[in-house]
Amino acid sequence: MADEAVNAGSAPEPVQRELYSNIDKIEPDGRIENQGNGTDIAGSTKRKINEEDAPATVSKRQKGVASIKAEYLVQPTGNRGVARRGAEGDDEAEGADDRYRGDRNSRDNRQGQGGKGNKRDKKNNKQKGQNTSRTFGSSYDKIQLCNTRALYPEFSPKECPFGDRCRMEHDLRKYLEKGKREDLTTFGGKCPVYESRGVCTLGWKCRFAGSHSEERETEDGRKELVLTEDAERKAAAEISTAAEDEVGVVNVVPKEAKINLSKRKTGTPRSDAYLQWVNANSDDLRSRFDNKKKLAIGKEDTEKEDKDDNRAQYTEPPFLPSEKRRLYYGPETPVLAPLTTQGNLPFRRLCVELGAQVTWSEMAMGLPLIQGEKGEWALMKAHESEIRPPTFLQKNTVVQGYDNTKDLKFGVQIAANKPWLACKTVEVLTALCPSIRAIDLNCGCPINLVCEQGSGSALLDNGGKLENILRGMNYVSNETPITVKIRMGTKDNQPTAQKLVKRLVLGGYEAIEAGKGTSGVAAITLHGRSKQQRYTRSADWGYIADCAALINRLKRERSVQTDTIREADPRDLANDGHVYFVGNGDCYSHVDYFSHLENAKVDSVMVARGALIKPWIFEEISAGQYLDKSATERLSYVEKFAKYGLQTWGSDEMGIGTTRRFLLEWLSFACRYVPVGLLEHLPPNIQDRAPAFKGRDELETLMSSENYKDWIKISEMFLGPAHPNFRFEPKHKSNAYEIEAEG
Numbered sequence: 156m157a158d159e160a161v162n163a164g165s166a167p168e169p170v171q172r173e174l175y176s177n178i179d180k181i182e183p184d185g186r187i188e189n190q191g192n193g194t195d196i197a198g199s200t201k202r203k204i205n206e207e208d209a210p211a212t213v214s215k216r217q218k219g220v221a222s223i224k225a226e227y228l229v230q231p232t233g234n235r236g237v238a239r240r241g242a243e244g245d246d247e248a249e250g251a252d253d254r255y256r257g258d259r260n261s262r263d264n265r266q267g268q269g270g271k272g273n274k275r276d277k278k279n280n281k282q283k284g285q286n287t288s289r290t291f292g293s294s295y296d297k298i299q300l301c302n303t304r305a306l307y308p309e310f311s312p313k314e315c316p317f318g319d320r321c322r323m324e325h326d327l328r329k330y331l332e333k334g335k336r337e338d339l340t341t342f343g344g345k346c347p348v349y350e351s352r353g354v355c356t357l358g359w360k361c362r363f364a365g366s367h368s369e370e371r372e373t374e375d376g377r378k379e380l381v382l383t384e385d386a387e388r389k390a391a392a393e394i395s396t397a398a399e400d401e402v403g404v405v406n407v408v409p410k411e412a413k414i415n416l417s418k419r420k421t422g423t424p425r426s427d428a429y430l431q432w433v434n435a436n437s438d439d440l441r442s443r444f445d446n447k448k449k450l451a452i453g454k455e456d457t458e459k460e461d462k463d464d465n466r467a468q469y470t471e472p473p474f475l476p477s478e479k480r481r482l483y484y485g486p487e488t489p490v491l492a493p494l495t496t497q498g499n500l501p502f503r504r505l506c507v508e509l510g511a512q513v514t515w516s517e518m519a520m521g522l523p524l525i526q527g528e529k530g531e532w533a534l535m536k537a538h539e540s541e542i543r544p545p546t547f548l549q550k551n552t553v554v555q556g557y558d559n560t561k562d563l564k565f566g567v568q569i570a571a572n573k574p575w576l577a578c579k580t581v582e583v584l585t586a587l588c589p590s591i592r593a594i595d596l597n598c599g600c601p602i603n604l605v606c607e608q609g610s611g612s613a614l615l616d617n618g619g620k621l622e623n624i625l626r627g628m629n630y631v632s633n634e635t636p637i638t639v640k641i642r643m644g645t646k647d648n649q650p651t652a653q654k655l656v657k658r659l660v661l662g663g664y665e666a667i668e669a670g671k672g673t674s675g676v677a678a679i680t681l682h683g684r685s686k687q688q689r690y691t692r693s694a695d696w697g698y699i700a701d702c703a704a705l706i707n708r709l710k711r712e713r714s715v716q717t718d719t720i721r722e723a724d725p726r727d728l729a730n731d732g733h734v735y736f737v738g739n740g741d742c743y744s745h746v747d748y749f750s751h752l753e754n755a756k757v758d759s760v761m762v763a764r765g766a767l768i769k770p771w772i773f774e775e776i777s778a779g780q781y782l783d784k785s786a787t788e789r790l791s792y793v794e795k796f797a798k799y800g801l802q803t804w805g806s807d808e809m810g811i812g813t814t815r816r817f818l819l820e821w822l823s824f825a826c827r828y829v830p831v832g833l834l835e836h837l838p839p840n841i842q843d844r845a846p847a848f849k850g851r852d853e854l855e856t857l858m859s860s861e862n863y864k865d866w867i868k869i870s871e872m873f874l875g876p877a878h879p880n881f882r883f884e885p886k887h888k889s890n891a892y893e894i895e896a897e898g
């Protein structure tokens with residue numbers, strides 16, 4: 156939060172000065188033009204800062220339409236009508252229920268095939284054209300090689316415990332000849348896993364096995380197939396050949412830990428003690444409220460007596476929340492949003508490379524986590540680049556005690572509907588995952604399956620419960636800060652976030668009465684839409700600005716209060732009492748980013764779809780200018796994703812299938828990018844639909860295609876021909892298909 160004097164500004168020089176002084180001019184090369192309403196900065200916080208208001212210069216800017224230069228329009232003289240998909244499909248992308256049907260990016264659970272989903276969601280979604288039961292086919296070898304052969308030399312395999320009963324193939328040469336498809340020639344024919352680790356953990360099953368195997372002559376003159384290793388690289392990667400080791404990946408939870416959770420052998424002593432205390436004191440609380448009622452009906456004489464009684468019954472909590480690691484959000488820390496399905500490790504790794512300073516895991520459900528489900532725990536994995544500290548230029552309010560060297564980028568988002576579940580989830584998470592910046596509670600998820608259980612957006616309508624959940628998380632999280640992500644409210648035109656923010660910063664009435672302290676959150680992120688609104692209209696940055704102003708005021712009031720009434724216990728006040736406030740919604744360029752910082756006075760901005768459509772948005776933010784990426788550059792990001800995908804999910808047939816599936820998920824967003832060089836008006840608006848257009852070269856045209864067959868073609872440039880049984884269904888039915896995989 157831009158508290159008084161310390162907010163020095165944001166964008167790197169010299170663009171920053173221009174942005175703030177004259178937000179009216181930006182051209183594709185970074186100069187500013189026509190941003191509009193930049194002069195309203197000092198005015199009311201209720202101002203509109205969306206682009207609809209921007210005056211047009213070239214030709215009149217049409218609301219909701221990305222105006223493309225005439226020479227790139229496919230029918231330049233005829234119908235300029237909207238031909239491409241807009242943001243309406245994003246509801247399906249965010250809300251598709253296949254996420255909760257085993258569709259997880261675990262190496263152990265890689266195919267993403269799920270069950271059938273919930274009936275009610277199906278009915279609702281049918282009307283919206285959403286694909287409810289997506290399937291992704293399967294990508295298996297024709298003949299399955301027994302694991303006792305996969306990692307060993309031809310003549311010295313491991314003994315198969317199933318003996319003659321084993322249905323897998325044991326003849327290595329037969330498998331290599333007839334059981335698997337030919338080696339891939341992409342990435343120079345070199346296995347991306349071997350290249351980074353000096354050894355490939357998939358051995359003969361790898362589709363690049365030729366690059367790490369050879370035929371050797373044995374002493375008795377026979378020819379033996381053996382796998383090779385690069386000892387130097389392997390030593391550098393400090394790994395063994397154990398299949399579970401993952402190089403450059405953190406928060407890999409051991410199998411035994413998950414088994415212990417599933418067998419309920421893992422204790423949660425802090426949560427148990429805390430919850431016991433909460434239960435014991437709930438009677439006390441109840442009687443306090445009874446006192447209030449008595450007061451109301453005029454029995455004032457009993458007030459003091461009853462209060463004294465209650466105080467005698469009240470027991471102190473078993474422990475106080477530990478002091479938390481301090482957080483920092485500033486203009487130099489653009490945030491990549493939590494993105495179910497899309498925000499997988501390879502995508503986050505790419506975004507970090509392009510400048511994202513804070514990343515979030517996909518939302519993980521509390522219950523499967525405490526039950527030890529491996530798919531859910533796989534979501535906690537982060538790339539080593541995500542555990543390096545975020546950039547820190549001290550451009551914003553810096554909390555006393557903040558230590559950038561101890562900070563990291565990667566945080567984990569969870570969903571939980573009850574204090575007990577949230578506490579236990581946080582306790583096991585902090586015990587098993589050492590590399591977590593903060594734990595965020597999702598209060599924005601609109602999916603019926605989640606809300607019906609009282610999680611996600613449902614918590615917005617139950618402030619007391621939400622506060623209790625957060626307070627509990629804060630008690631048991633040791634030094635890990637707790638944060639929360641909310642929406643404006645559940646219903647359209649009835650925003651409740653301000654009330655909620657007040658409760659979360661100061662503590663609700665009943666909490667203040669009971670002397671419980673605040674919720675303890677270190678940061679609040681507000682997505683400027685209601686649950687009901689979804690993506691149909693633009694995010695309301697005016698409302699976000701109002702909330703930012705409110706938080707600032709509350710913090711000031713609270714610091715006066717704590718100065719005069721009592722000395723604050725640092726353990727009660729996360730982040731030294733400074734609640735950071737992050738705005739979220741529709742950020743699609745550095746211009747959006749910096750104008751939100753300046754106008755709405757948020758500490759930082761979270762980017763979701765903008766990053767999916769153009770991950771280099773983070774680079775634009777740090778450069779303070781538009782980057783007109785060529786199609787070749789954009790393709791190089793696809794290549795990186797493919798490489799990172801193979802390193803994450805494996806380079807065998809199955810890993811390639813998983814990588815392809817998640818690459819296509821990403822391309823379903825990336826194809827929406829309209830190169831800035833083709834646009835008549837800037838800044839681009841994420842809500843705008845583009846008419847049909849062609850690119851500046853064939854590759855650019857291909858990369859803009861909304862046709863699934865073209866996405867497959869792009870994937871095949873790096874992952875080879877799709878497996879005959881591979882299927883992909885986009886989240887919106889308008890583009891549904893079942894592919895006839897070529898090859």
Ligand SMILES: Cc1cc2nc3c(=O)[nH]c(=O)nc-3n(C[C@H](O)[C@H](O)[C@H](O)COP(=O)(O)O)c2cc1C
Nearest residue numbers: 248249492493494495518682740741742762763764
């Ligand atoms: C595909 C997709 C998946 C999402 N998954 C999550 C999620 O897991 N947790 C969450 O809090 N928000 C999720 N969101 C919401 C975004 O984090 C973000 O709040 C929203 O998209 C608004 O930001 P934007 O306008 O920049 O896209 C998701 C959104 C999309 C499009």
